[in-house]
Amino acid sequence: HSSGKYLFAARVIPYRGSWLDFEFDAKDLIYVRIDRKRKLPVTTLLYALEGANYIAQRDRKIAEGGDVEGLDIRGMDQDEILSYFYDMVPFTRMGDGWARPFEPEAFRGQKLLSPLVDADTGEVVAEADAKLTARMVRKIAEKTRVVQVG
16 A cells, blocks of 8 residues: 555455455455445445344244244344454443453453452452553452452
């Protein structure tokens, strides 16, 4: 690219069917072209793919020996697309901050911007600006299940 940035592309050529071209643009957005035609955001393609609800309905219908013709076909929704690429973490509002489950792998090696508080007891388990080592995380995980952040 003229800015000196590398732009990546990939092509899927099936034995039968349409070719898919995936391209990054200068702003790191991913686009797809189907049979070298119009450039679409890749989320448009993901919305069109079978969602988990449809797959579960179809499998249940097939197991019952029924016909899958009349099923309500819906693609993936935004939450399903995000959960495919990211781990979803439930947050709940708690006083001045937010509470979330304490998952050691998510906190290991992180530097805290605010104190980490045990949501059940209100005890500060790690101070702000502390870098959480593996030992600290293990120690916190032994006594805390839900922490308050922010």
